[in-house]
Amino acid sequence: MGLTGRATALLLEKCREENPLVQCITNFVSMDLMANTLLAAGASPAMAHSISEVESFVELASALLVNVGTLSEDWAGGMKLAALTAGRLRKPWVLDPVACGATPARTSLCKDLMALGPTVIRGNASEIMALASLGGERTRGVDSSHPSEAAAPMARALAARQGCIVAVSGAVDVVTDGTRTLLVGNGHPLLQKVTATGCSVTALIAAFVAVAGPEQALEATAHALAYFGVAAERAAVDEAGQVRGPGSFRVKLLDELDLLCAAQLVHASRIGRST
Amino acid sequence: MGLTGRATALLLEKCREENPLVQCITNFVSMDLMANTLLAAGASPAMAHSISEVESFVELASALLVNVGTLSEDWAGGMKLAALTAGRLRKPWVLDPVACGATPARTSLCKDLMALGPTVIRGNASEIMALASLGGERTRGVDSSHPSEAAAPMARALAARQGCIVAVSGAVDVVTDGTRTLLVGNGHPLLQKVTATGCSVTALIAAFVAVAGPEQALEATAHALAYFGVAAERAAVDEAGQVRGPGSFRVKLLDELDLLCAAQLVHASRIGRST
């Protein structure tokens, strides 16, 4: 059996009560949507990346997100110091290895960050396969058209080796700690048509892990994906039953993330256990 | 007696006629909303931060905004040079000390910028209290839950010491030159749910001070806050009288900033004088 929608709703409620501060070191494209996504979930975003202050900020934060999207040399130092500080202070941190495998510089940075022990890694199938293959797991090439399930075996191997949670986004999201695997069936194809939706759900994962605690990181990751996916399903269709365009979908996604109530989540969340 | 809504409407009209160029050195999260806010008010945004060109840009601009949100070492030099140039050319400039007090690097940068003589400083109660305490005013700690009125005495002391206008955002906005204090009653709680709304109203203040002239900086700051607040009030509720979600609120806020007419402002602007 999987997780109940009631558990998703309870964790969201806890997030809104505790208002965790999530420090985000993320790409330029995603900042607006990510900050608004966190606000809609009741969390507080703090976008601070500079090596001169990341240590102080991680001390204040409940969780850290590191996203390598618009990689810059001068940001890489801030990312590493922030991750190191989170580890030292035993605060959860989440890695989003955007386009890992696309260029040597990017792959190298992701490798360095992975060595600092993220609590959760979330990516698409290609990114997770590229990350996994850094450690010796074989890959048959990086192809963004890989379905998430195809990456499940490598995700499990990566999670086991790293001792962390690995989430693979796709039509069905795969979330694993190497032993147990959850499958999240929520979401909508329109998410692919709006930039930074994947980045934003990774920030939500950081918020949810912060309030659930690190022992519940597997479940918290699945709940964050389900919550975001349910909001997307509701936002995708207008009052007349027509699928929206991507512009209005993005607007409604934020509305739904904010307005979703427990009863709606209870019935819509679909988190199963892999057999 | 406070300021009339007619005065708010006249200043907005002047802004639309004169089309002031507002140079913005601001954080990455706020750039899109800030630029669109300025355009809706009839001003022209110019986002230029590089130390290699800020002097030339300040020469072209009618006002400068400096916002330290996503602090970077290599941007700090541009901020200081731009502020220095604005002072030399006697052009108004506005400081937004985002999260001042949160980290030593941030507090230090805000202190350096404050020494360069901003025309207006706008922040929330915590930021203004952190700034004020740098100069010796006592604070009982920085807490973002402070209401704006609690910061009023320190805001007055800061304004008097600096010889500038200080605005504290909150349910009621406090605007003071150290002697006279105005209270702006417009706004809506949904503004807290959308990132960069505070940053954007600070840019509006720069535009309004540019067209009103530095002697009218107190009044211009209050008018900008009232105009933004009225637009927020109108944007917060949909046709059926329901409060919107934050996604559609952000969209409607820009619509209202653009479409607001004088008659609507005349009746809705609420700027009182502190007694």
Place this chain on the structure above:
Amino acid sequence: MGLTGRATALLLEKCREENPLVQCITNFVSMDLMANTLLAAGASPAMAHSISEVESFVELASALLVNVGTLSEDWAGGMKLAALTAGRLRKPWVLDPVACGATPARTSLCKDLMALGPTVIRGNASEIMALASLGGERTRGVDSSHPSEAAAPMARALAARQGCIVAVSGAVDVVTDGTRTLLVGNGHPLLQKVTATGCSVTALIAAFVAVAGPEQALEATAHALAYFGVAAERAAVDEAGQVRGPGSFRVKLLDELDLLCAAQLVHASRIGRST
């Protein structure tokens, strides 16, 4: 005779089938709208600017966009290396010389980039006149109020000298290779009220030139401008026939870019030939 709406529709269809990867080195303000514009057209955006990886990214990309909007010293090297690599690999690249002429640093960077041989240059009349005057063409000063037609002779001279396509945005867009000149009559004044719309259409030009091939760069540029302009016309008016505010216009623009079908483009595209 000009180009048919059918040809515009066919090129859009090709873009959706081929899904070109467009690498964008662009300003911070434009990233969200630009990425979503490319996604709506069926292209894939990749925002990568770092000198440590631009060579690898250009190898993967079908086309490159360089936009100097928020000029930074440390980005300039990445821009030049990317442009150089595109030239070496004979991949199309498009230059958006934002605010060229406003400051010496900006003009100098645009000059350096122009020397690297862009396939297409798109700007407003002032920017194109500033660029053209760098090479000796006389200008009567840079004034953003110049209509695009006034810049047509200088655009033709610039195109002939550079051996590239030059597009001047305005109420009527002028597109020229120095010999042939096309005029695009689509668009809407609301585009001026939304930041980054000009930047975003330049990215569309890169996508369209990638799928049309460099020999068709003149036509592809005109088709991209027509497609974007038709979407703007449709987005500008609501169901009741009222002109929208800029917030909802921006949302609808993305919807229309995504939902526009061939039949709608066939009848609305207005590309004439200059006589």
